[in-house]
Amino acid sequence: MLRAPERATREGSSIEEEIVTIKMKICSSALEPLAERYLAGKRFVLQWLYEHKTTSLKEVHKALYEVLREKFGLKSKLAQDCYRDAIAVYKSWLENPKKGRFPVLRNVSLWLTPKLSYTVDFNTMTAKILGEEVKIVGYPHNLSQYKDFKVKEARLVKRGDNWYLNVTMKKKVQVEKQVKGLIAVDINMDFITLGNDKQVIEIPTRLHDAVHFKKLAENLQKRYQKRWRENKRILNRIRSFHIKARNVIQDFARKVGKWVVDEAKRLNANYIVLEDLNKMISHVKGLKKDYRDRLYLMQYRRVQYWIEWQAKKHGLNVIYVKPAYSSTTCPKCGNKLKGNGYRMLKCEKCGFEDHRDYVAVCNLYGRGSLSLATASQMRDVNPNQWEEPSPF
Ligand SMILES: [Zn+2]
Known part of the structure; x- marks a missing residue:
């Protein structure tokens, strides 16, 4: 297929x-x-x-x-x-x-x-x-x-x-390097999508909850203009909304790390393919002003961090691949896909049609497989880089 x-x-x-x-x-x-x-x-x-x-x-x-x-x-x-x-x-x-x-x-x-x-x-x-x-x-x-x-x-x-x-x-921890199987994880604003070439599951993110708390904080700041800095009660409420926003993202990221590893095990995969964050940041740079985007980047980093942390703990490998166009390229023929209704994409060349998150996972999966197969020649793969967990 x-x-x-x-x-x-x-x-x-x-x-x-x-x-x-x-x-x-x-x-x-x-x-x-x-x-x-x-x-x-x-x-x-x-x-x-x-x-x-x-x-x-x-x-x-x-x-x-x-x-x-x-x-x-x-x-x-x-x-x-x-x-x-x-x-x-x-x-x-x-x-x-x-x-x-x-x-x-x-x-x-x-x-x-x-x-x-x-x-x-x-x-x-x-x-x-x-x-x-x-x-x-x-x-x-x-x-x-x-x-x-x-x-x-x-x-x-x-x-x-x-x-x-x-x-x-x-x-x-003994980490099996021989590839048994892999799953790819696509992280975006609304969903974390993961799976292989046969099945894909979707987890809704909690970004909107975090944004909600940030908005509450911002509204208070607007309403009280200059006074909020001096008023301890308001200051504390603003602070607590910011903390809530951060906690929502933290908790979510931690749970996703565990879910991804569980899912990898269920699908007999010992490699998890993630998008290279450094290469992705340049894509989002244009929209970085908005706090929704800032929170998104924060969520993205944390989710990756906890996936790696859990993977390491369970003896699984993580590899990073280039994210470029992973959600706009046809996984079947490589042509550029066009939007076709809500979050749907269609290839005009070969007729392939699917959900955009599914497309992203398929492409990451394909890229991961390819880079593992050619790793010895290309050295395109980062080994697991592991550090003790620490807050960002
Ligand atoms: Zn196509």
């Missing part, structure tokens, strides 16, 4: 690492004096590094290990954590091309090695930090999904009067 994609042939599999940071609030007063000594030790090492212009672990250990133990009262492992921590700070200052002022350490922040400097027990929600038993009083609600992760280093930080333990956790 459609242009048959060539059989894609990527071989083997690769081991990739999923990394998360779990932020937990802890309750302990006994840590204070120790943290102070650590911070003093870290400042001392940092100064020493600056004077001696070295980052050699061996040299630092030789010169400072005993000092940290005796003068600053740090136990063996913590003394090592302390100078490692200071070296890391020094290195990042050295490597920063703008450099600027030499770092001054103000925040209480301790680097902790797993098992030796701390342990954490997720069953009893307690942790042992440098011999001190502490209670975990706040943690993410979705903690249970990281059960099979390995506990790595942590950072103990103090913000205001509160203590937090930020634990890094890792898990090895």
Whole structure:
């Protein structure tokens, strides 16, 4: 029916690492004096590094290990954590091309090695930090999904009067590179359309809800002209509408990420084809003034981000293809399509006719198949680029 994609042939599999940071609030007063000594030790090492212009672990250990133990009262492992921590700070200052002022350490922040400097027990929600038993009083609600992760280093930080333990956790994920199947995802203002060459499903976006909240905020600003800045009550209402708009998009994007991965699994696909956002932005640039378009771009970024995040988590691959004309080209013959009623497109050359979102998915699917099949020659495919989830 459609242009048959060539059989894609990527071989083997690769081991990739999923990394998360779990932020937990802890309750302990006994840590204070120790943290102070650590911070003093870290400042001392940092100064020493600056004077001696070295980052050699061996040299630092030789010169400072005993000092940290005796003068600053740090136990063996913590003394090592302390100078490692200071070296890391020094290195990042050295490597920063703008450099600027030499770092001054103000925040209480301790680097902790797993098992030796701390342990954490997720069953009893307690942790042992440098011999001190502490209670975990706040943690993410979705903690249970990281059960099979390995506990790595942590950072103990103090913000205001509160203590937090930020634990890094890792898990090895085997990602099958050999192409079993693929699905394409087309994201636009009103719908997220996904599927393969045989079936396509459509998810209505929540962009209109977000726009609605933005409008409410804007109306208030208009109605109160200059006064809204001074009136705390109005200011708060405006702010809350903006937050609602953002939350709507955030929640939606997160859910879509999961749905896409579920759908990929259902259709036995281990590759997800997305449009290259950077190439797409230039297409929308002309209309960027309107907040509907700004929200659209935001939604677009987030949806892609969460798709990649979920894909990574479930051992699926993501590839990006050029978006150009994906929704205006005939998937059958490559001719330019013409509008034919509401969201329908028709090819005057071969008679192909379908819904525009379906056309976009078919074209992305075809492009994805092609780029996977020729990846070894063309290098048109970006490997999964993975970073720890972070707010944009
Ligand atoms: Zn055609």
